Amino acid sequence: MNRVPLEKKVLSENDRLAAELRARFQEHGVLCLNLISSPGSGKTSLLERTLELLPRRDRVAVLTGDIQTENDANRLKRFHFPVKQITTGGTCHLDARMIERHLADWRLEDLDLLFIENVGNLVCPSSYDLGEAAKVVVLSVTEGEDKPLKYPSIFFKSDLLVLSKIDLLPYVPFDIEVAAENARKVHPGMEIVKVSCLMGNGLHEWMMWLGERRRAHKSLVQQTAS
Amino acid sequence: MGIANSVLDAVRTEMGRHPGTYPCKIGVRIGEMAAIDQDALRFCFEAMILETDLSSLELAIEVCPRRHRCQACAREFVVRDYDSRCPQCASLETVCISGDELELAYLEVEEYEPSAVGEKSS
Numbered sequence: 001m002n003r004v005p006l007e008k009k010v011l012s013e014n015d016r017l018a019a020e021l022r023a024r025f026q027e028h029g030v031l032c033l034n035l036i037s038s039p040g041s042g043k044t045s046l047l048e049r050t051l052e053l054l055p056r057r058d059r060v061a062v063l064t065g066d067i068q069t070e071n072d073a074n075r076l077k078r079f080h081f082p083v084k085q086i087t088t089g090g091t092c093h094l095d096a097r098m099i100e101r102h103l104a105d106w107r108l109e110d111l112d113l114l115f116i117e118n119v120g121n122l123v124c125p126s127s128y129d130l131g132e133a134a135k136v137v138v139l140s141v142t143e144g145e146d147k148p149l150k151y152p153s154i155f156f157k158s159d160l161l162v163l164s165k166i167d168l169l170p171y172v173p174f175d176i177e178v179a180a181e182n183a184r185k186v187h188p189g190m191e192i193v194k195v196s197c198l199m200g201n202g203l204h205e206w207m208m209w210l211g212e213r214r215r216a217h218k219s220l221v222q223q224t225a226s
Numbered sequence: 227m228g229i230a231n232s233v234l235d236a237v238r239t240e241m242g243r244h245p246g247t248y249p250c251k252i253g254v255r256i257g258e259m260a261a262i263d264q265d266a267l268r269f270c271f272e273a274m275i276l277e278t279d280l281s282s283l284e285l286a287i288e289v290c291p292r293r294h295r296c297q298a299c300a301r302e303f304v305v306r307d308y309d310s311r312c313p314q315c316a317s318l319e320t321v322c323i324s325g326d327e328l329e330l331a332y333l334e335v336e337e338y339e340p341s342a343v344g345e346k347s348s
């Protein structure tokens with residue numbers, strides 16, 4: 001018997017492609033955000049509100065992943081920004097190859113901001129780097145405040161937690177402070193915004209976070225270019 | 227499913243470098259923060275090797291804890307129950323240094339016995 005040391009990442013091929021994407025995003029000054037949540041937590045709704053609030057002249061695009069349907073892309077196309085659906089045909093996460101393929105006929109130099117809506121799942125998307133600048137995890141108040149402890153990886157790896165559907169707080173036994181505390185146990189200092197896409201609360205804070213990230217990304221890109 | 231598949235792909239690639247042998251064990255390192263359900267991985271792995279040339283391949287999983295390093299005193303320690311305070315100086319300024327591994331550690335290969343080679347080709 002002979003033991004051969006391997007010492008490499010299981011997803012090294014995905015990581016390699018993601019690194020290439022990240023370098024291309026960097027080169028063209030595109031801020032890429034990867035939105036992750038359980039099915040139905042409100043990712044598409046958040047993107048709808050966001051596209052509605054962004055100025056028309058902004059250079060924004062969305063890739064939205066789903067196992068089967070084109071529904072989310074159809075919801076998002078109303079806002080006249082480029083939107084493309086990625087149907088994974090059974091796979092429960094997006095991977096870097098799918099992103100690369102679906103970006104092929106967009107010119108990155110024409111974009112400043114790219115949203116990726118991942119497939120609804122808190123587990124697998126956490127392992128697949130898509131070349132994004134940051135992951136954003138969405139958790140709705142109908143899901144239970146212990147989700148960050150049950151699925152620590154995605155809360156740990158995300159820069160921002162969006163606590164969604166807060167208009168439903170009066171009707172569900174969800175302690176939003178405990179949820180925030182649990183998220184910060186897993187990810188000390190995690191940034192959190194609380195929103196209702198239905199009523200509009202908190203969208204200002206979300207747009208502020210987004211604006212801040214866009215500014216920071218722009219100055220980083222300018223620094224590395226000069 | 228994707229993870230098990232990637233592990234098996236890596237085994238097959240590596241086997242190309244070791245002619246005259248067959249793989250018996252693949253060692254995988256998984257951090258407790260890696261979002262990998264061990265049972266699900268094992269289940270997928272076993273379903274995927276069933277009745278293939280890799281059907282006797284064993285999956286060995288090593289779980290790695292979350293480790294932090296203290297910014298103040300440089301002490302490295304294992305984080306338990308999400309308590310990331312430094313056990314030496316009580317500082318809360320500590321950074322994660324490992325715990326989200328998803329790595330191939332090693333592959334154990336065995337040389338074919340002459341009879342086993344015969345069995346294989348029959």
Ligand SMILES: Nc1nc2c(ncn2[C@@H]2O[C@H](COP(=O)(O)OP(=O)(O)O)[C@@H](O)[C@H]2O)c(=O)[nH]1
Pocket residue numbers: 037038039040041042043044045046120164165166167168195196197198199
């Ligand atoms: N009450 C309430 N419902 C919401 C809110 N945001 C989304 N929903 C509903 O939750 C369901 C799933 O939302 P969707 O955006 O499709 O979730 P996704 O699967 O994460 O993209 C839809 O029926 C939405 O109307 C909200 O802020 N408040």
Ligand SMILES: [Mg+2]
Pocket residue numbers: 043044045072117
């Ligand atoms: Mg959706």
Ligand SMILES: [Zn+2]
Pocket residue numbers: 296297298299300301312313314315316317
């Ligand atoms: Zn210390």
